[in-house]
Amino acid sequence: MQQLDEQLLITFECVSAIGTSLKLKEMIEHFLKVFSRKTGALASIYWEYDPKTDSYKQLCLHGKKAFQELFMPPSSLTHTASIRYDAHSGKYFLHVKVEEDWMNFVFQATEVEIGLIQAIIDSFKSKLENAVRACKNHLELFEINQTLERRIEEEVRKNREKDQHILQQSRLAQMGEMISMIAHQWRQPLGSISAVAASIKFKTSLNRFDYSTPEGIEASKLFLGEAMSKIESYVQFLTHTIDDFRNFFKPNKQKESVTLAQLVNRTLEIIGKALEINGITIKIETRASHEIFTYANEVTQVILNILKNAEDVIKEREIAHAQIMITIENEGSWQTISIEDNAGGIPEQVLPHVFEPYFSTKSEKNGTGLGLYMSKTIIEEHCGGEILAINTPIGAKFIIKLHEG
Amino acid sequence: MFECISFFERIEDLHVKLKKGTYLLLIAEDTPFLEITPCEEITLCGAIFPRVIFKGKTYAKGIIAAKLNPTSSMQIIDMDDPQQLYADASTNSIFAIVDGFSTQIDDFLEEFYSLLPEKTKLIGGGAGKTNLIQEPVIFDKYRYYMSAAIVITSPEKMGIGVKHGWKPLLGPFIATSCHNNVLEKINYQDAFSIYKETVEKESGLRFESTPFSEFSQRYPLGIVRYNKDFIVREPVSTDGSSMVLVGKLDENSVLSILKGEKEDLLEAANEAAHTSRLNKEEDTAQSILLIDCIARYLFLGELFPKELAAISKVYPSKTLLWGMLSLGEIANANQEAIEFYNKTCVVGTL
Numbered sequence: 001m002q003q004l005d006e007q008l009l010i011t012f013e014c015v016s017a018i019g020t021s022l023k024l025k026e027m028i029e030h031f032l033k034v035f036s037r038k039t040g041a042l043a044s045i046y047w048e049y050d051p052k053t054d055s056y057k058q059l060c061l062h063g064k065k066a067f068q069e070l071f072m073p074p075s076s077l078t079h080t081a082s083i084r085y086d087a088h089s090g091k092y093f094l095h096v097k098v099e100e101d102w103m104n105f106v107f108q109a110t111e112v113e114i115g116l117i118q119a120i121i122d123s124f125k126s127k128l129e130n131a132v133r134a135c136k137n138h139l140e141l142f143e144i145n146q147t148l149e150r151r152i153e154e155e156v157r158k159n160r161e162k163d164q165h166i167l168q169q170s171r172l173a174q175m176g177e178m179i180s181m182i183a184h185q186w187r188q189p190l191g192s193i194s195a196v197a198a199s200i201k202f203k204t205s206l207n208r209f210d211y212s213t214p215e216g217i218e219a220s221k222l223f224l225g226e227a228m229s230k231i232e233s234y235v236q237f238l239t240h241t242i243d244d245f246r247n248f249f250k251p252n253k254q255k256e257s258v259t260l261a262q263l264v265n266r267t268l269e270i271i272g273k274a275l276e277i278n279g280i281t282i283k284i285e286t287r288a289s290h291e292i293f294t295y296a297n298e299v300t301q302v303i304l305n306i307l308k309n310a311e312d313v314i315k316e317r318e319i320a321h322a323q324i325m326i327t328i329e330n331e332g333s334w335q336t337i338s339i340e341d342n343a344g345g346i347p348e349q350v351l352p353h354v355f356e357p358y359f360s361t362k363s364e365k366n367g368t369g370l371g372l373y374m375s376k377t378i379i380e381e382h383c384g385g386e387i388l389a390i391n392t393p394i395g396a397k398f399i400i401k402l403h404e405g
Numbered sequence: 406m407f408e409c410i411s412f413f414e415r416i417e418d419l420h421v422k423l424k425k426g427t428y429l430l431l432i433a434e435d436t437p438f439l440e441i442t443p444c445e446e447i448t449l450c451g452a453i454f455p456r457v458i459f460k461g462k463t464y465a466k467g468i469i470a471a472k473l474n475p476t477s478s479m480q481i482i483d484m485d486d487p488q489q490l491y492a493d494a495s496t497n498s499i500f501a502i503v504d505g506f507s508t509q510i511d512d513f514l515e516e517f518y519s520l521l522p523e524k525t526k527l528i529g530g531g532a533g534k535t536n537l538i539q540e541p542v543i544f545d546k547y548r549y550y551m552s553a554a555i556v557i558t559s560p561e562k563m564g565i566g567v568k569h570g571w572k573p574l575l576g577p578f579i580a581t582s583c584h585n586n587v588l589e590k591i592n593y594q595d596a597f598s599i600y601k602e603t604v605e606k607e608s609g610l611r612f613e614s615t616p617f618s619e620f621s622q623r624y625p626l627g628i629v630r631y632n633k634d635f636i637v638r639e640p641v642s643t644d645g646s647s648m649v650l651v652g653k654l655d656e657n658s659v660l661s662i663l664k665g666e667k668e669d670l671l672e673a674a675n676e677a678a679h680t681s682r683l684n685k686e687e688d689t690a691q692s693i694l695l696i697d698c699i700a701r702y703l704f705l706g707e708l709f710p711k712e713l714a715a716i717s718k719v720y721p722s723k724t725l726l727w728g729m730l731s732l733g734e735i736a737n738a739n740q741e742a743i744e745f746y747n748k749t750c751v752v753g754t755l
Contacts (some may be wrong), residue, residue: 009577009659010631016657033515034655039631040741064522065743108740113632120631 007120010038015124024048024135025060031128032062032103041105042091051099058103067106074102083114096121098137099129126297128330133156164356170374177308178245184243184274189234190391194233196227258292260328260337260402266296267303275311276327280322287329292402294383299402302375302387303337306398308339313396320341334385334401345391354389406559406755408474408715410727411596411690412459414467416441423447423470427479429477429500429557431469431729434529434534435455442544450479452502453542454729461713463702467672469727471648476528477559481545484509484552487516487601494522500557505531505732506539506554508585512744514735515646517554518743526565526684526738528753530696530731531745537641541577541616554572563694564685565738569637571748575603583658586650588626588640591660595646598621600624603662617643622665622704625748626650629659633720637663639700639747651733651747665709665748670701674712676706678719681752684738691721694753695728701748716752728753 005049017034023029032044043063056073070089074097084093092114094105121128165214203209203223210216244266264284268275275282307324314322319342327338346354358375372389378386384400407429413419416438418673419430421505430451432438441449456463473479482489484700490501499521503510510531519525532542541549578599589598601612604624612620617640627635633703637661642646654660674697694715702709718727734746 006629006631009629012579013629013655013657014660036632036742037744040633041743042740061519063519064521064523066521111631117631138460354556 007116010124011120013038014120017130018124019131022135022243022381024132026140027059027131027135028103032060033140035121037064039105039107039120040109041094041107042069044103045071047102047104049102051100058210059101065182068108071104074104077236083111083118085111094118096125096127099194100133101132116399144353150397160355170371172211175369180338181270181274182241182245184277185270186238187277188273189237193234194229196230200224200227255293256296257293258289258296259289259396261286261294263287263300264303264326264328264337265308267300271304271307271311275307275324278311278315278322280311280314280324283325285327287327288335289337290330290404292335292404293376294385294402298350298382299339299400300379303339303377303401305371306339307374308398310339310396315344316339317343330378330404331401333404335404337400338397338404339400341395341396343395345387345394348391351389351391406472406476406477406500406557406561406563407692409472410459410725411470411472412457412464412467412699412727413470413521417466419470419644420444423449424472427473427477428729429471429473429555431457431471433467434465435465436467438665441544448479448546450481450545452544452555454530454532454731455486455533455535456702456730458695458697458713458728458730460725461717463709463713463730469666469729471727473557473706474559474561476561477557478558478582479555481543481550481553483550483557484513484554487520489511490517490520490556491746492525492556494519496522496525496558496573497558498559498561498563498755499525499527499529500559501527501529502532502543502555503529503735504539504543504550504552504554504606505533505651506537510554510733511552514743514745518737519531526563527563527735527743528694528696528751529735530729530751531735532608533732535618535699537726544750549658563688564683566679566680566684566752566754567734567736567738567746567749568673568677568680569634569664569746569749570670571625571627571634571635571637571663573627573661574664574668576609576627576659578660578662580654580656581658582609586653587647588650588654590616591645596648597646600626600640600648607664618703622700625663625665626698627661627663628654629661633741635661636744636746637748639698652745667703667705670705670750671708671711671715674752675719677750677752678716681754682719685754690724690754692725692727692755693720694755695719695726696731696734696736696751696752696753697728698734698746698748699730699732704748712750715742716750720754 014035017031019027020030029047030045035041036044045063046063048059050057061068070086082095084095086093092109092111094107094114094117127174142180164259209220211220215285268282310324322356323342325340329336355372356377376387379385379400383402385400388399390397411422412692413422420471422441425446425553427448432451433456434453456465457467457469459469480491484504502511534540534542539551540552543550543553543555578591580588580591581593588596591597604620605611621640626638626640628638630636638650638652638654640650642649693716701712705712713726734749736746736753737743738752
């Protein structure tokens with residue numbers, strides 16, 4: 001009875017020593033100390049299993065360090081719990097498995113006494129295992145948090161790099177588009193210059209002017225004067241076009257007050273000719289004429305991008321009587337520009353992804369997959385507005401919403 | 406460990422009598438001395454204790470000078486840094502004297518013990534004075550030390566016996582709240598109220614009319630261990646709710662209130678001597694080193710010489726019995742973990 005009482009009391013003390021810390025080493029050190037003091041263990045050791053190396057490493061030792069060499073690391077052959085007599089040292093060893101780990105105790109006592117001590121530890125082993133698991137889970141969570149922080153930093157860095165890359169690609173794409181649009185704008189005046197030059201060359205080579213008479217000389221002067229004026233006017237146009245493009249693609253550092261109709265007109269000055277050549281009719285309906293305060297060049301780039309996409313899809317689908325309807329109107333505190341084509345719309349499965357980066361339905365050489373992503377970024381993050389894409393019965397409709405004022 | 410053990414009544418005698426060598430001095434607290442004049446050929450360390458024991462008698466004044474044999478060595482180490490200990494693998498015995506009022510005793514002993522060679526046995530006690538004030542009581546030729554320990558290592562073997570004789574009166578209780586050596590709650594109630602209720606009922610005395618020490622001398626606390634004797638913890642004072650103990654107590658320790666009968670204590674001393682003699686591998690005894698608690702001396706009173714006699718009679722008649730009455734006792738015969746005892750009789754067979 002006395003022995004049972006003692007067993008119960010010691011069990012209480014040892015159980016109280018479990019789970020006193022969420023740090024495994026701290027908790028085990030305290031437990032080994034209490035258990036050893038209460039049961040008279042000469043020394044005790046805790047072996048922690050390392051799954052990476054499939055081996056055990058010593059977590060802590062309590063008692064004389066001189067006993068350390070008596071403790072052999074556990075192996076797969078060690079029984080779940082066992083008492084072993086070491087004839088060389090004349091001492092008994094108690095091995096206790098705790099989850100994947102092991103605790104070993106060395107005693108100067110009889111096997112019967114150690115059997116009773118083993119019964120004590122068996123009575124609260126599951127609690128000890130739970131506490132060990134809690135410590136390990138805590139550590140794992142702590143490490144995950146640390147890893148997560150590192151991963152977040154890494155992802156942020158990657159995102160920054162990606163943004164830079166996107167920006168670079170976008171600039172290149174814009175440059176390509178710009179050159180294409182300049183080509184469209186210049187084709188007609190260059191053709192006209194060429195025609196004027198050919199006409200001069202033609203008339204000169206055929207000696208159409210009679211330089212022997214004052215009338216002939218006068219007619220020649222008149223002809224050449226007119227031709228030079230035409231060439232000058234075409235060159236003026238070319239220069240004007242270059243200025244337009246340069247201003248257009250120069251990012252605004254400051255907001256300016258502008259009406260949406262002005263922004264649409266600026267855009268059409270750039271792309272209008274190309275649309276006209278491709279037989280696309282532009283209809284503009286202006287129901288709102290208040291100025292808004294925004295980054296004008298950036299917004300015109302977005303309008304341009306949407307118009308360019310409409311042009312591409314109209315050409316690709318060979319739409320007869322192609323037209324683009326641009327509507328400017330008020331919607332509460334917003335002003336909106338709706339750009340609707342009649343090219344049949346965006347496939348339903350594609351629609352939710354059109355604003356994602358690197359998403360393109362165009363063939364590789366034509367699309368970077370960045371145009372609408374950049375448009376969304378400009379409108380929503382830069383200008384504080386919204387951009388939506390929907391399908392109408394006749395085609396796709398992009399709505400740009402910008403705050404008034 | 407020691408080749409010669411002598412007793413001197415006055416500090417002045419030391420200059421005359423001590424020959425070249427290394428000495429451990431155990432000085433009884435009432436011995437008048439301010440300093441020991443260093444002598445070049447003599448190395449010494451010493452400590453002050455409530456009383457010293459020599460040839461079966463105790464002295465409140467006097468000095469024991471124990472001359473170390475050439476194979477033994479002595480060092481003073483800071484109790485904050487037990488790693489200073491040097492004990493080679495051939496060390497079989499250690500005699501350690503610690504500052505009995507240091508708050509580091511338990512941590513020091515645990516780390517100190519962990520550094521000992523496998524088969525080394527340890528005996529020792531706490532130095533200090535009965536005024537229960539921490540003073541620098543450990544010294545060498547050059548200075549006094551606080552929170553320090555004298556450690557004597559020897560390759561010679563010794564036997565150790567530990568016994569106290571206190572029996573459980575009431576328990577078990579749980580120390581539900583304690584900080585270091587202050588016991589605040591027993592069974593979730595004020596520690597002193599539980600203690601008071603029990604010992605007043607048992608003794609028929611009242612705390613209001615009886616000094617606390619009279620109760621604490623007879624009714625110490627015992628820490629329960631499995632299949633082993635209690636570790637005695639002596640209460641030294643109370644603030645009316647908590648109690649201050651000599652030595653640290655872990656929270657959730659299982660306690661009993663103990664009771665001492667003088668006959669039991671005397672019998673325990675005799676048993677400790679028997680155990681000590683049997684514990685020594687060779688059946689020889691150059692001297693008996695006794696580290697006995699001053700509280701046992703106060704409790705046994707005029708019967709204390711019987712405790713000394715109970716120990717002496719286990720050994721051949723001319724075997725010298727010497728040592729000190731200490732403030733806390735230390736023993737480890739390599740049968741269990743190290744402990745700091747109170748009110749216990751520790752017998753070393755040298």
